[in-house]
Amino acid sequence: xxxxxxxxxxxxxxxxxxxxxxxxxxxxxxxxxxxxxxxxxxxxxxxxxxxxxxxxxxxxxxxxxxxxxxxxxxxxxxxxxxxxxxxxxxxxxxxxxxxxxxxxxxxxxxxxxxxxxxxxxxxxxxxxxxxxxxxxxxxxxxxxxxxxxxxxxxxxxxxxxxxxxxxxxxxxxxxxxxxxxxxxxxxxxxxxxxxxxxxxxxxxxxxxxxxxxxxxxxxxxxxxxxxxxxxxxxxxxxxxxxxxxxxxxxxxxxxxxxxxxxxxxxxxxxxxxxxxxxxxxxxxxxxxxxxxxxxxxxxxxxxxxxxxxxxxxxxxxxxxxxxxxxxxxxxxxxxxxxxxxxxxxxxxxxxxxxxxxxxxxxxxxxxxxxxxxxxxxxxxxxxxxxxx
Numbered sequence: 031x032x033x034x035x036x037x038x039x040x041x042x043x044x045x046x047x048x049x050x051x052x053x054x055x056x057x058x059x060x061x062x063x064x065x066x067x068x069x070x071x072x073x074x075x076x077x078x079x080x081x082x083x084x085x086x087x088x089x090x091x092x093x094x095x096x097x098x099x100x101x102x103x104x105x106x107x108x109x110x111x112x113x114x115x116x117x118x119x120x121x122x123x124x125x126x127x128x129x130x131x132x133x134x135x136x137x138x139x140x141x142x143x144x145x146x147x148x149x150x151x152x153x154x155x156x157x158x159x160x161x162x163x164x165x166x167x168x169x170x171x172x173x174x175x176x177x178x179x180x181x182x183x184x185x186x187x188x189x190x191x192x193x194x195x196x197x198x199x200x201x202x203x204x205x206x207x208x209x210x211x212x213x214x215x216x217x218x219x220x221x222x223x224x225x226x227x228x229x230x231x232x233x234x235x236x237x238x239x240x241x242x243x244x245x246x247x248x249x250x251x252x253x254x255x256x257x258x259x260x261x262x263x264x265x266x267x268x269x270x271x272x273x274x275x276x277x278x279x280x281x282x283x284x285x286x287x288x289x290x291x292x293x294x295x296x297x298x299x300x301x302x303x304x305x306x307x308x309x310x311x312x313x314x315x316x317x318x319x320x321x322x323x324x325x326x327x328x329x330x331x332x333x334x335x336x337x338x339x340x341x342x343x344x345x346x347x348x349x350x351x352x353x354x355x356x357x358x359x360x361x362x363x364x365x366x367x368x369x370x371x372x373x374x375x376x377x378x379x380x381x382x383x384x385x386x387x388x389x390x391x392x393x394x395x396x397x398x399x400x401x402x403x404x405x406x407x408x409x410x411x412x413x414x415x416x417x418x
Contacts, residue, residue: 094181099149102195107186112204113197114179115146117172120285120299123164133264137164142172144197153180155199162202167302170202174228174285175210212283218254220294222366222397224286225352231257231282231296234312235275236319248275250282250296251319253311259284261298268301277316279309288368292393292406336394336403338365339414345382356382356390363401365390371407378411387414 041048043059053060094112102111121142125133140160144153153172155163163171172178181204182197199205214230233250240246246266248259259282266272283303284296298304309315340358348355353368367390372378381388389412392405405411 097184099144099146099151099195101148102151102184102186102193104186104188104193106184109184110181111184111197112179112181113144113146113151114177115144115151116210117174117176117178118143118145118150120174121172123300137161140164140171144178149195151195151197153178153182153197153199159199159202163199163205166202167300170205170207172207173210175212177208177210179206179208180204216254217250217252217257220257220286220296222288222294223349223352225288225294225368226350227286228283229286229296231284232279232307232309233257233282234279234309234315234319235277236316238276248298249319250280251315251322253315253318256319256322258293258295259298260287260295261304265298265301269304270301271306275306277312278306279312279315281305281307290406292395292404336363337389337391338363338403339389340387342382342384342386342388344384354382356388358388358390363403365392366395366397366402366404367411368404368406371405371409374407375411381411381413388412389414 039047039049041054041057041059041061044054044057046054046056048054048056048061051061094110096114097106097111099113099115119142121140123137124139124141126136126138128134137160138157140155140163142153143150145151180197180199181201182199185196185198187194187196210228212228212230214232215224217231217233220229220231231250231252233252235248236251236256237249238246239249243263245260245262248261250257250259261269269275281304282296282298284298287295287297289295338358338361340360343357343359346355346357347353348366351369353366353370353372356365356367358365367378367382390403390405390409392403392409395402395404
């Protein structure tokens with residue numbers, strides 16, 4: 031050819047240029063190509079398929095790197111990240127409502143805070159994933175104190191100049207829950223040092239009461255004493271055979287709380303945290319619990335007021351930042367001030383210094399057979415001889 035075109039690029043029928051096509055676009059005749067061209071085309075296809083296979087394998091086999099909460103920022107919005115940490119509080123379960131506004135069995139959202147030592151992030155699961163978490167709650171629903179390893183989609187939004195972090199759980203395959211051990215205690219062992227902890231008790235339900243629209247109060251009793259267990263209406267309505275609980279022995283997983291800074295009680299967070307069990311001493315426990323209750327129609331006698339005055343010998347923090355224990359020279363009664371009280375009375379902290387004179391007034395209490403003074407928000411802490 032005078033124009034230098036290869037015979038392989040011309041149609042053998044109409045002699046027009048068809049390039050790399052295997053069939054003439056003008057007359058439809060089949061064009062036979064050189065073997066090298068055909069091999070190159072198939073080689074290109076093979077290399078492309080192999081490249082996709084390698085990319086797929088790398089994506090499947092590579093691990094998502096662990097991200098610390100403190101390292102999350104707005105440039106990572108919508109990124110797939112892995113986080114590990116401890117569940118700070120029990121999860122919040124939100125149920126869908128029907129056309130009449132009544133809650134249904136369908137779960138809309140599960141959320142819980144996760145802390146990894148550098149910060150705290152809210153973990154959320156919606157609709158289908160939330161329902162799967164709830165359906166398998168005995169295995170995968172995280173609880174307070176559990177260790178969690180998860181992969182999800184990071185969400186970072188700015189609110190009043192502050193970054194708000196959240197991570198959306200997208201699959202249960204990427205959620206691993208390591209249950210925290212829960213100590214089983216006798217009721218007498220549930221004391222002020224356990225506030226904020228989750229414990230397990232085996233006791234009998236001596237009585238169930240409710241005042242107004244407040245929570246249900248279950249009086250638990252065992253061989254060591256009694257303790258109140260509170261359950262809000264949403265939790266109470268989820269208890270099986272709740273109308274026949276009185277007189278039954280139960281195993282309970284509950285949080286130790288302090289009501290109005292003075293009364294210890296147990297809080298039931300989920301209906302499945304209470305399980306009816308068999309125990310030979312259940313009837314005896316119920317009888318003791320009923321005998322120890324305050325008479326109906328009368329409030330229990332309030333604890334007496336007490337004051338401690340002198341020079342501060344020592345100021346010691348109570349476990350897990352629960353508050354302060356102050357000892358005063360010349361008085362064997364320690365002064366206990368809970369963290370919630372100190373947050374309401376920030377001016378008290380500057381008075382609580384070893385060597386400083388102090389006068390503290392509060393409720394006369396007892397811990398492990400030893401007298402103490404519990405100073406609440408209605409109490410007072412002043413410099414001895416001062417006007418604060």
